[in-house]
Amino acid sequence: MGANVVTDGPEGPSGQRAVRANNLGAVLRTVRRLAPCSRAEIAAAAGLTKSTVSSLVAELIEHRLLRESGAATVRKIGRPGLMLEIDEDSAAALGLEVNVDYLTLVALNLAGRELFSRHVDFDARSAGPEASVARMADLVADALADPLLAGRGILGVGVAVPGLVDAPTGTVRNAPNLGWRDVGLGASLPASIAAPALRGVPVLVDNDATLAVLAENRDGHLAGTADLVYITGEVGIGAGMLANGAALRGASGFGGEIGHVCLLPGGPACACGRRGCLEALAGIEAILRRTAPDLLCAGPLSGAALARAVGATVDRARSGDQQVCGVLREAGGWLGRGAAILVNLLDPRAVILGGYFVPLGPWLVPAAEAELGAHAIAPTGEGERVHLSALGLSAAARGGAATLIQSLDQGRLPFPSSEPPAPAAGGPP
Numbered sequence: 001m002g003a004n005v006v007t008d009g010p011e012g013p014s015g016q017r018a019v020r021a022n023n024l025g026a027v028l029r030t031v032r033r034l035a036p037c038s039r040a041e042i043a044a045a046a047g048l049t050k051s052t053v054s055s056l057v058a059e060l061i062e063h064r065l066l067r068e069s070g071a072a073t074v075r076k077i078g079r080p081g082l083m084l085e086i087d088e089d090s091a092a093a094l095g096l097e098v099n100v101d102y103l104t105l106v107a108l109n110l111a112g113r114e115l116f117s118r119h120v121d122f123d124a125r126s127a128g129p130e131a132s133v134a135r136m137a138d139l140v141a142d143a144l145a146d147p148l149l150a151g152r153g154i155l156g157v158g159v160a161v162p163g164l165v166d167a168p169t170g171t172v173r174n175a176p177n178l179g180w181r182d183v184g185l186g187a188s189l190p191a192s193i194a195a196p197a198l199r200g201v202p203v204l205v206d207n208d209a210t211l212a213v214l215a216e217n218r219d220g221h222l223a224g225t226a227d228l229v230y231i232t233g234e235v236g237i238g239a240g241m242l243a244n245g246a247a248l249r250g251a252s253g254f255g256g257e258i259g260h261v262c263l264l265p266g267g268p269a270c271a272c273g274r275r276g277c278l279e280a281l282a283g284i285e286a287i288l289r290r291t292a293p294d295l296l297c298a299g300p301l302s303g304a305a306l307a308r309a310v311g312a313t314v315d316r317a318r319s320g321d322q323q324v325c326g327v328l329r330e331a332g333g334w335l336g337r338g339a340a341i342l343v344n345l346l347d348p349r350a351v352i353l354g355g356y357f358v359p360l361g362p363w364l365v366p367a368a369e370a371e372l373g374a375h376a377i378a379p380t381g382e383g384e385r386v387h388l389s390a391l392g393l394s395a396a397a398r399g400g401a402a403t404l405i406q407s408l409d410q411g412r413l414p415f416p417s418s419e420p421p422a423p424a425a426g427g428p429p
Helices: 013-034 039-046 050-062 124-144 185-192 208-219 278-282 284-291 303-318 322-346 361-375 392-409
Strands: 066-071 082-086 091-098 102-109 114-121 153-161 164-166 171-175 180-183 203-207 228-231 239-243 350-353 386-388
Touching: 013 039, 013 050, 013 066, 013 082, 013 392, 039 050, 039 082, 050 066, 091 124, 091 208, 091 392, 102 124, 102 392, 114 124, 114 392, 124 153, 124 185, 153 185, 153 208, 153 392, 164 203, 171 185, 185 203, 203 208, 203 392, 208 228, 208 239, 208 392, 228 322, 239 322, 278 284, 278 322, 284 303, 284 322, 303 322, 322 350, 322 361, 350 361, 361 386
Parallel strands: 091 153, 153 203, 228 350, 350 386
Antiparallel strands: 066 082, 091 102, 102 114, 164 171, 171 180, 228 239
């Protein structure tokens, strides 16, 4: 079968609703895969009757999730059927990342195409949870006022956070680099957004690396690769892990904290309170403190300071500064050793370095590749195993938005409003 379809289930209204929601998702997934396609083609691929598909398609068109795109161009016996495709103009999914030094927001349409993105410097570490939530709410409200979202229903907001996240409750259990503990972001962010268009829509919260690897699987230059590891290149280091197309989260959802694996006992202090962690050896702040100390203050780094220091480090490395090149080679080596642990455990097809590691990649990757080859047990095969992300600082936010679209396709999210509510006169009620 082309889709996982529930054809029967528990009797009663709730069971019938679950069956219908699953089948609606099956039709969406099938159209996404085959579009443009006819109702008959959907029925054949999804294993549903033609009458059932006709009813489901009518509901999806009513909610502006599908649209008819004209008659089939290939002539067959009988009346030509109308072709169907995802309605790209109807709704949007918002992805939002909060990190130590910036906020990123990405809006995708239902076909997964980017409508726009916003990246702003913001010192979330110094601001604290309450002020950070307020700034995130302002960013979302500003996005909803953008003409590119005019007339669109909002599917939801997927939020990426660098730390341990209890995804079912939307609670940030521990984000060491932000200094957050037990922050109920899934509840506090919706309460802070006054925009009527978001009233009642879901807000999903997840780990930034997990969402980033899902975005790489969907939109990166290794799109479609079912076994991937993504290593974040921010002030903190985390790993998003994909095995056979599914995210690996662990029993409590807290897997992937490769940044806090000790690689050098007695080494430099880490934000988690331990010493010698990969993050303390090869995190972007640890690198910049050695390559551009003249541009950094003694306290926490702002986004602007990080960007300046990264740019200066690239310039110095290009000019042949041996001290800077040596620091980058050393950091790349530690990244390779950390990646080797993941490769030995998971055997991914590729390891992707993201975030601020990307502009530093020409100096990090060769050393990382060499150390990975030296410490990985399985042969690496032909070609490089370590790659640089093509999604930049938007990967985690894109993953947050894409996860909402995926949840819609799986029948796990309510349909967005087909007619977004207009703002009330005089401000939100």
